[in-house]
Amino acid sequence: MARIGKKPSVRLRKARIRHFLLTTGLNRLSRGWLYRRHHAEGVEIVEQEIIAAGWPKAFDGLRIGHISDIHVGDLMSADRAIEIVEQLAAAEPDMVCNTGDLVDLYWPGVEPVAEAIAAIKAPLGNFFVLGNHDELDSGEDVDRIVSAAGTTVLHDDVALITRGEDRLRVGGIGWSRTPAQCRQRIDTTIGDERVDLLLSHNPKAFDHAAAKNIPLTLSGHTHGGQIARRNKPDANLAVAYRRSAGLYEHGDCRLYVTVGAGSLFPIRWNVPAEIAILTVRCGD
Ligand SMILES: [Fe+2]
Structure with missing residues (x-):
């Protein structure tokens, strides 16, 4: 939905052309077949165990519901997004981590989706970081809506989760395009503080997160390229990303890149949309 009275940024204009x-253009050429086929595809719940050295023992076995790249817009109605959020809620995660791109191009209409996500009863909380698409129209408005719904937005911030005497530190950085930008944001966000879990839309944050000994980083953004070779999730269209789908290691540190719940274009080939349920084990 284009909005009247606001001049779009260059990035938004480029994204509209790409869109x-x-x-929309590709769908018209297919006489609506692409949308019909795409909308008929489901979202898989993917269970993944992650063993991370340095993960706090008190939180061994924590189940994180990791959702990302919902992209509410032409390819994801608010109603469909709420159904997907209900799938996540039914998995009863201990904690919800949403690594961004809640919206595709424009934020108006995303409020009920933000409310549905915030309503998931995860005992250790519900966290969100902004993705590049969230910032195309207005990152401030996405941040405001998600926060108002009751989710903690980690915009270069660290949250402390306490359970009795035990502590889990969750850091989150705003959208950063390059490894250098990721590094700068991580450094200014966490400084010399210990962080156990980092949320970054861009998986390019992982090299520096590993250098800072952060046991686990969660990312999205790549959509796993949306088109990949059969049984080779890494051989995909996201060629600009060394780590684009699934679990990665760097020394003792781990990265999970979800291929996302929504889409950038109406084709997914060997890369089904997913919600990841991550069970994190202490590897010490
Ligand atoms: Fe995305």
């Missing part, structure tokens, strides 16, 4: 070429 026309890869989504």
Whole structure:
């Protein structure tokens, strides 16, 4: 939905052109077949165990519901997004981590989705970081809506989760395009503080997160390329990303890149949309 009275940024204008070429235009050429086929595809719940040295023993076995890249817009109605959020709620995670791109191009209409996510009863909380698409129209408005719904937005911030005497530190950085930007945001966000879990839309944050000995980083953004070779999730269209789908290691540190619940264009080939349920084990 284009909005009247606001001049779009250059990035938003480029994204609209890309959206026309890869989504609405392509769909028109297919006489609506692409949308019908895409909307008929489900979202898989993917269970993954992650063993991370340095993960706090008190939180051994924590189940994180990791959702990302919902992209509410032409390819994801608010109603469909709420159904997906209900799938996540039914998995009863201890904690919900949403690594961004809640919206595709524009934020108006995303409020009920933000409310549905915040309503998931995860005992250790509900966290969100902004993705690049969230910032295309207005990152401030996405931040405001998600926060108002009751989710903790980690915009270069660290949250302390306490359970009795035990502590889990969750850091989150705002959208950062390059490894250097990721590094700078991580350094200014956590300084010399110990962080157990980092949320970053961009998986390019992982090298520096590992250098800072953060046991686990969660990311999205790549969508796993949306098109991959059969049984080779890494051989995909996200060629600009060394780590684009699934679990990665760097020394003792771990990265999980979810391929996302929504889409950038209406084709997914060997890369089904997912919600990840991550069970984190202490590897010490
Ligand atoms: Fe995305």
